[in-house]
Amino acid sequence: MSVWSVEGLASHVDGFRLGPIDLDLRPGHAVAVLGSSGAGKTTLLRTLAGFVPADAGRVVRDGVDLTDRPPEERALGYVPQGLGLFPHRTVERNVTYPLELRGVTDALERTRPLLERFRLTAIARRYPTRLSGGELERTAIARALAAEPELIAWDEPWQALDVEARYELGRVFEELRETAEVPVVVVTHDPSLAFAVADSFLVLRAGRVGLRGDATALLENPADAFTARFIGFENVFDRATLEAGPARSFTAWLRERAGPEGIAFGRPEVVPSTGLTGAWEGVVRSARPTPDGLAVTVVVDALSVALRMPLPLSAPVPSVRAPLRFTVDEKNLHPLGPVGLSSTDHP
Amino acid sequence: MSTLLDPPRRRWRTGPYWLALQLVLSGSLLLLFLLPIYALFTYAPPQRILSDAANPVVRAAIGLTLFASGIAVLAAVVFAIPLGYLLARRPFRGRSVVESLVALPVVVPHLLVGVGFFFLLVPGSPLYRFTTAIGFPVYDTIWGVVLVMVFVSAPYTVLAADLSFRAVDGRVLEAARSLGAGPGAAFLTVTFPLALRGIVAGLLLTWARAVSEIGGILILAYTVYPGGPYNGPVTSTLSVLVYNLFQAGDLKDAAAVSSVFLLIAFVLFFLVRLGERSGWVPWRRGELLP
Numbered sequence: 140m141s142v143w144s145v146e147g148l149a150s151h152v153d154g155f156r157l158g159p160i161d162l163d164l165r166p167g168h169a170v171a172v173l174g175s176s177g178a179g180k181t182t183l184l185r186t187l188a189g190f191v192p193a194d195a196g197r198v199v200r201d202g203v204d205l206t207d208r209p210p211e212e213r214a215l216g217y218v219p220q221g222l223g224l225f226p227h228r229t230v231e232r233n234v235t236y237p238l239e240l241r242g243v244t245d246a247l248e249r250t251r252p253l254l255e256r257f258r259l260t261a262i263a264r265r266y267p268t269r270l271s272g273g274e275l276e277r278t279a280i281a282r283a284l285a286a287e288p289e290l291i292a293w294d295e296p297w298q299a300l301d302v303e304a305r306y307e308l309g310r311v312f313e314e315l316r317e318t319a320e321v322p323v324v325v326v327t328h329d330p331s332l333a334f335a336v337a338d339s340f341l342v343l344r345a346g347r348v349g350l351r352g353d354a355t356a357l358l359e360n361p362a363d364a365f366t367a368r369f370i371g372f373e374n375v376f377d378r379a380t381l382e383a384g385p386a387r388s389f390t391a392w393l394r395e396r397a398g399p400e401g402i403a404f405g406r407p408e409v410v411p412s413t414g415l416t417g418a419w420e421g422v423v424r425s426a427r428p429t430p431d432g433l434a435v436t437v438v439v440d441a442l443s444v445a446l447r448m449p450l451p452l453s454a455p456v457p458s459v460r461a462p463l464r465f466t467v468d469e470k471n472l473h474p475l476g477p478v479g480l481s482s483t484d485h486p
Numbered sequence: 487m488s489t490l491l492d493p494p495r496r497r498w499r500t501g502p503y504w505l506a507l508q509l510v511l512s513g514s515l516l517l518l519f520l521l522p523i524y525a526l527f528t529y530a531p532p533q534r535i536l537s538d539a540a541n542p543v544v545r546a547a548i549g550l551t552l553f554a555s556g557i558a559v560l561a562a563v564v565f566a567i568p569l570g571y572l573l574a575r576r577p578f579r580g581r582s583v584v585e586s587l588v589a590l591p592v593v594v595p596h597l598l599v600g601v602g603f604f605f606l607l608v609p610g611s612p613l614y615r616f617t618t619a620i621g622f623p624v625y626d627t628i629w630g631v632v633l634v635m636v637f638v639s640a641p642y643t644v645l646a647a648d649l650s651f652r653a654v655d656g657r658v659l660e661a662a663r664s665l666g667a668g669p670g671a672a673f674l675t676v677t678f679p680l681a682l683r684g685i686v687a688g689l690l691l692t693w694a695r696a697v698s699e700i701g702g703i704l705i706l707a708y709t710v711y712p713g714g715p716y717n718g719p720v721t722s723t724l725s726v727l728v729y730n731l732f733q734a735g736d737l738k739d740a741a742a743v744s745s746v747f748l749l750i751a752f753v754l755f756f757l758v759r760l761g762e763r764s765g766w767v768p769w770r771r772g773e774l775l776p
Contacts, residue, residue: 188664210663223661227679237665286665
């Protein structure tokens with residue numbers, strides 16, 4: 140049971156500056172670090188793990204300052220991008236590796252429960268080159284746990300995984316969070332999967348904390364266009380786009396409610412074409428069935444707006460270029476701008 | 487711009503004419519490799535090859551060549567692998583200068599190398615007196631042979647080690663460190679095993695280049711007298727022996743001795759292949775030799 144705290148951590152790699160970053164990590168708690176490519180997600184993990192020297196700040200585990208300790212003394216289960224499995228070792232010898240380092244003689248015996256837990260027993264003698272994506276992931280997490288880490292730090296777990304393997308890994312993560320005595324930090328640029336496993340989020344933008352909080356907080360206040368798109372808002376319009384609309388149009392209506400950087404909202408619902416004043420009208424561009432209903436895109440003024448028709452469909456599937464009416468609940472509009480950004484970036 | 491080595495981009499290019507062209511061009515090159523070997527093996531009758539193989543002069547030359555090339559390979563292990571690691575892993579100023587220096591022995595005609603060593607180490611020179619004083623006389627000794635061999639062959643191991651160490655995924659290394667391996671343990675358990683296959687391939691090239699050397703040896707150690715680790719008869723390397731036989735007009739013996747040596751080289755390469763098949767070596771079949 141370890142509590143980690145990251146205090147004002149800053150580092151740099153080839154001119155890219157990260158930080159300062161503050162972060163508290165508790166056992167059984169999973170933090171997802173989000174951000175586009177080059178936002179500093181990997182650098183953050185590598186600084187935590189001790190591969191990038193810290194320029195400022197501290198990494199503290201249970202009151203012990205680890206900032207200047209080498210990677211092998213941090214007890215941090217770091218799973219790098221691409222997993223970093225040893226190609227010259229079989230699955231079981233990958234998993235026994237940390238025990239062999241400590242001179243444990245019955246390493247195979249001791250890691251058997253881990254192999255069983257991650258369903259690796261049948262493939263224990265295979266080399267990583269002969270494994271599927273899901274098997275590789277399970278080997279990597281089993282190996283990390285074999286070292287009895289005080290923190291799991293995983294870079295891009297879902298990279299290049301097929302749908303089945305992603306589902307399987309989601310289960311592994313859930314189990315990890317429920318049973319593990321250690322905090323989990325997971326880096327990803329896949330928000331939908333991050334929502335499935337993480338308790339809280341840290342959004343990085345250009346090496347700094349853009350936003351943090353739990354899922355509800357992020358959805359209630361996406362703060363900027365980048366984060367809004369990132370966490371799954373499909374209707375995100377920046378200020379410049381909204382300036383184009385004529386008076387009394389849908390665009391103008393949005394403009395009045397937008398923040399300094401624009402506005403974001405989820406998929407509004409389609410309403411029956413008859414009656415109901417106050418509804419907007421667009422021209423159907425596409426309609427695609429999903430498990431949550433029909434995903435429809437309409438063009439209103441010059442904006443392309445994503446709509447939703449819940450199942451079961453109350454009306455026939457709209458045809459392309461047909462007019463379609465929808466309403467937008469003002470409560471669901473999220474103005475975007477630096478005001479929201481600074482209010483969530485607490486120290 | 488596509489070359490013959492590129493995979494064809496479109497289906498229609500892989501027609502019968504395209505295939506025929508590929509076969510003719512690659513076949514020509516293979517024929518070029520094969521024909522002189524064929525000529526060597528057929529010029530002298532098999533009995534002559536057998537009797538020459540039993541000849542003490544030939545045996546001494548073969549023994550010296552294998553012994554000296556073995557020392558050259560050991561020298562490559564000791565000196566070339568660390569240099570390769572340095573080039574691969576430590577960024578330093580002037581690295582490109584060092585890289586050019588490593589490529590130099592591959593480019594310079596080896597006869598010139600022999601002449602250069604000759605000026606350095608000719609009897610009477612300060613370096614001659616020094617090397618003799620410390621027990622490494624070079625001129626006309628096995629050390630001269632080894633010196634030339636190392637010069638011409640070590641670059642292959644340096645380059646192979648450089649490439650192999652570079653090819654080791656840094657993230658695999660970081661995973662090892664996080665799992666508790668210090669820098670030394672990570673090198674021994676991850677970096678070196680992963681680079682080993684490429685390094686061994688480089689050592690094989692080094693050996694092959696060392697045994698086939700003649701230019702520098704002609705100048706620096708034309709005749710090898712006993713001394714240092716060598717206490718056999720006065721002899722020369724195999725390449726020099728064949729050269730001498732050829733110059734003396736003894737063509738049948740020149741061909742027969744060459745054949746003996748080629749057979750030995752084939753057997754050695756065959757053993758490596760065998761090692762791959764039976765799992766004696768730390769890499770899988772077909773990974774080192776095609």
